[in-house]
Amino acid sequence: MVVIAALVVAALVLVASVLGLLWRTTTGRARRVRGPVVRPEDLGTDALGARATLLQLSTPMCTQCPPTARLLGAEAALRPGVVHLEVDLSERIALADRFQVLQTPTTLLLDADGRVRGRIGGRPRPETLARELDLLLESPA
Amino acid sequence: MTASVATRPTSVDPRAPRFGAAITAVVLLVDVFLGVAGATVAAVVLLAAVTALFGWGAFAGIRRHPYGVLFRRFVRPRLAPPAELEDAAAPTFAQLVGFVVTVVGLVVALSGVPLAAPIAAGVAFVAAFLNAVFDFCLGCELYLLLVRAGLLGRRR
Numbered sequence: 673m674v675v676i677a678a679l680v681v682a683a684l685v686l687v688a689s690v691l692g693l694l695w696r697t698t699t700g701r702a703r704r705v706r707g708p709v710v711r712p713e714d715l716g717t718d719a720l721g722a723r724a725t726l727l728q729l730s731t732p733m734c735t736q737c738p739p740t741a742r743l744l745g746a747e748a749a750l751r752p753g754v755v756h757l758e759v760d761l762s763e764r765i766a767l768a769d770r771f772q773v774l775q776t777p778t779t780l781l782l783d784a785d786g787r788v789r790g791r792i793g794g795r796p797r798p799e800t801l802a803r804e805l806d807l808l809l810e811s812p813a
Numbered sequence: 814m815t816a817s818v819a820t821r822p823t824s825v826d827p828r829a830p831r832f833g834a835a836i837t838a839v840v841l842l843v844d845v846f847l848g849v850a851g852a853t854v855a856a857v858v859l860l861a862a863v864t865a866l867f868g869w870g871a872f873a874g875i876r877r878h879p880y881g882v883l884f885r886r887f888v889r890p891r892l893a894p895p896a897e898l899e900d901a902a903a904p905t906f907a908q909l910v911g912f913v914v915t916v917v918g919l920v921v922a923l924s925g926v927p928l929a930a931p932i933a934a935g936v937a938f939v940a941a942f943l944n945a946v947f948d949f950c951l952g953c954e955l956y957l958l959l960v961r962a963g964l965l966g967r968r969r
Contacts, residue, residue, distance in 0.1 A: 677850035680935075681842055688939045692947035733956035735827065735903045735948075742897075762960045769961060776957050 699794030702781075702804045707771075707788030710780070714767065715759050723753030724808050725782040731762050734776040736795040744779065747801055751809065753784075781808055824898035825876060827948075830907070832888055833870075833880030835945035837863065837911070841938035848931025856930045857922050863937070864915040870908030875901050878908070907944065907952030911937050 710727065712719050726744045730737040741758050748756040761768040761776070771780065771788075781790035781804060790804050840863055848856035870878040918933020943949040959965045 673849065673851045677846045677848075680849045680931075681846050684842065684845060684935055684938055685942070688942040689946075691939070692943050692949060695943070695949055696947055731953070731957055731960060732900075733903045733906050734953045735899050735950045736953070738900065739897055761957065762965060765960060765963070768957070773957065773961075774954070776953055 699775075700792065700797040700800065702790050702792045702796070702800050704790050704804070705788060707780075707791075710782055710786045710788065712786075715757060716764070717757060719755075720757075720782060720786050721748070721753055721755030721784075723751070723784050724755075724805065725786070726754065726756045726805070727780040727782055728756065728758040729761050729767065729771070729773050729776065729778045729780070730758055731760060731776050737777045740777045740779070740795045743796060743798060743801065747798075747805060751805065754805065754809070781805065783808055823874075823876065823901045825881070825901045825904065826884070826889060826895045827897070827899040828892065828895060829881050829884040829889075830875060830904035831945050831948065832884045833875075833878060834941045836880055837866070838938055838941035838945050841934045841941060844934040845931045845938060848928065848934065853927040853930070856934070857919065857927070860915055860919055860922070860930045860934055863934070864912060864919055867908050867912035867915055871905060871912045875904040875908060903950060903953055903956075906956060907940075907950065910952045910955055911940065914940075 710720070710725075715727070726748055728737070728740060728744055730741070737758075741756070744756040744758075748754045759767060761773060767773075771778070775793045777795065779792040779796055779801075780788050781792070783789050789808055792801065792804075840859065844856050844859045844863065847859060866879065870881075875881060914937045915933050918929045918936075921929035921933075940951040943951060956965065
């Protein structure tokens with residue numbers, strides 16, 4: 673029984689490590705998509721960014737959301753016409769369903785028309801975010 | 814321009830919950846070993862202790878958790894100040910998730926299925942390990958799923 677117990681313990685550590693590595697390689701990466709158009713009223717706001725919007729989907733129970741908000745806010749502040757909006761999904765559940773959010777934070781990159789052009793699950797990698805945002809600004813349509 | 818989610822309440826050094834999760838992960842792994850190796854009583858008693866500690870963190874708040882006190886007393890003085898603080902709500906919720914998992918294992922084990930103790934310990938271990946090693950917050954994702962299931966938050 674002791675041998676089996678040792679094997680179970682080793683297997684658990686192995687499985688948890690693989691899960692963690694999988695998560696680490698996928699989180700913070702950007703996917704380029706061509707999604708639906710988000711309107712300001714969907715978010716309870718007046719207007720989106722004139723050139724682009726970083727739409728951060730958060731919940732109050734999310735350790736990575738505040739640092740993500742600081743990163744997105746800083747990147748938006750560097751670029752005229754780019755706005756960072758943070759939405760609490762616990763107050764707008766329909767948004768979570770509509771975009772099938774399974775991870776917080778999830779950041780949607782919206783173009784000038786409010787169309788979803790990119791998606792980042794988890795805390796974005798700063799260089800990934802800057803690259804995707806600049807690409808979006810260079811190819812508006 | 815930044816529009817923020819509601820004001821963030823009490824903050825903790827993000828390394829404190831991870832330090833606690835590391836201790837918890839090791840203890841849970843020992844518990845799995847005991848349970849599978851046939852030391853049933855020891856496994857159940859140890860799981861009860863872990864459950865009590867999860868309950869402490871969940872109901873008294875993560876800042877009052879004994880591992881948090883250990884961290885502030887012995888670990889933090891040796892480290893550089895944290896780059897940023899994090900909201901105490903998420904790690905406190907994570908303690909509640911751990912409490913629910915271990916209390917279910919404990920109840921099932923005590924009602925005659927001793928293997929439930931190492932199974933619950935194994936599940937809780939994976940969460941604690943991912944938190945400690947990878948800074949992954951399982952409770953955060955569970956919270957989102959509960960919101961989407963309509964059990965938390967406000968539907969609009």
